[in-house]
Amino acid sequence: MKWPNHGGQPEAIKQLLCMNDEKQLLDFSANLNPLGPPTWLEEALTNSYETIRRYPDPAYSTSSAMVADHEEIEPDKVSLTNGGAEAIFLVAKYFEQGKALIVHPTFLEYERACKHYHIDVEDIFYEQANDFKLPVETILAKLKNKNVLFLCRPNNPSGTVIPEEDIKVLLEEGKKTGTYVVVDEAFVDFLPASIPGLTSWLAAYPNLILLRSLTKMYTIPGLRIGYIMADTAIINVLKEEQIPWSINALVNAIVPKLLEDSRFVEQTRDWLQEQSNYIYRTLKQLNFYFSDSNVNFYLLRDNIQPKRTEALFYFLVENGILTRHTHNFKGLRGEFLRTAIRSKEENEQLLAALQKWREMS
Ligand SMILES: Cc1ncc(COP(=O)(O)O)c(C=O)c1O
Incomplete structure (x- = not known):
């Protein structure tokens, strides 16, 4: 079967499985925040309509300054990007024709870039x-x-977080070997406050490059906004390489409002903690493996029948639930299903289906 490369494609899966178009699938395959987008966003975008008549400020000065302020770093250490994806490709360009290490399973785009x-x-x-x-x-x-070494923290697809002491050892060694450490923090906003991101380390480690995305937290994959944080010398080179007006005027206008909405992030973290507790408790009772995730998705596998992941995938689809296959994550060989944490009602449906699977097995 020709599996899709990314999650969040229920229509493609339905076509592949020759399923009736009418059949509804709950999408547990994408890892976007189910609470978003924030309710105020639609009106804010409508109110920003006039901005599309002009080219945006090519330096994106206001929103860049806002990001720097939010992250408590100097503005010349920030560069906005067209989503986390552009951040990955811009950074890869910086190391063109060089040598890299990638730790798998992880987000596929580092390898592609x-x-x-x-x-x-x-x-x-x-x-x-x-x-x-x-x-x-x-x-x-x-x-x-x-x-360069590419790391994803929290990692997609496992949701696990590399301990700070490990990152520190690698950055120290990297200083000696002239190796940069790129840490993709696309999911960092989902972490509890007790596990902070690495922004405050930029001052001590000029070989650290951080990649961010606002896509996942605010559920705005169609708007395309992310940023890179790094030493000024690197940021200057990346800005030179970037396509002009890479960030559109509409999203540029709403970046400050997104960053100001700390309540939305707090509500998301509260929902996540409550639902993770509920899901992991039940999965344990049902004897399923789940990765030690700190974010809004995890790797799932049946402990009793670990070799029947594909059968489990089809069983869930038949029961109206789409998870993310892991055939194209190096090292996983399709042996797990990446599963999102969704609303309480949707999570209940997933767990009911898993209970049914358990009763049949
Ligand atoms: C770890 C990671 N980084 C970056 C991205 C890309 O995010 P964006 O949609 O902002 O380009 C994704 C999207 O799935 C991701 O999982």
Whole structure:
């Protein structure tokens, strides 16, 4: 079967499985915040309509300053991007024809971006049997001669968070070997306040590059907004490389409002904590494996029948639930299903279907 490359494509899956178009599928395959977009956004976009008549400020000064303020860093350490995806490709361009390390399973676009810019990639793998622990010693041994290490924290698809001490060791070694550490923090806003992002480390580590996206938290994949935070010298080069007016006027107008809405982020974290507790408690009772995730998705597998993941995928589809296959995440071989955390009612439907699967098995 030709599986789609990304989640969030129920129509493509229906076509692949020759399913009736009318059949409704609850989409647990995408990892967007089900609480969003914030209710005020539609009106704010309508009110910003006039901005589309003009070219946006090419430096995006107001929204960049707002991001810098929000992150408590200097404005010249920030560059806005057309979503997290552009941030990944811009950074890859910076290391064009260099050598990189990528730790799998992880977001597919690092590899694609590296290929695009003729970067020679060496693959490393999280320790699956050890709850996707980062193989720090293996990485340290390979940093020499590498220009860049790509990490995703929290990681997509496992939702796991690399401990701060591991990142620190890698950054220290990277300083010696001349290796940059790119940390994609696209899901960092979902983390509890007790697990902060790495922005405050930029001052001590000029070899640290952070990638952000507003897509996931605010449920705005169609608007396209993200940013890069790094040392000024890197940011200046990246800005030179960026396509002019890469960020559209509408989203540029609403960035400040998004960042001001801390209540929305707090509400999301409260919902996530409540629903994660409920889901993981039930999955444990039903004897399913779930990765030690701190965000709005996790890897799922049946502990009793770990080899029947594909059968489980089809069973869930038959029961109106779409999860994300993991065939194209290196190292996972399709053995898990990436499953989003959704609204209480939707999560109840998922758990009821898993209970039914358990009763049949
Ligand atoms: C880890 C990670 N980084 C970046 C992105 C890209 O985000 P955006 O839609 O803002 O380009 C995604 C999207 O799935 C992602 O999972």
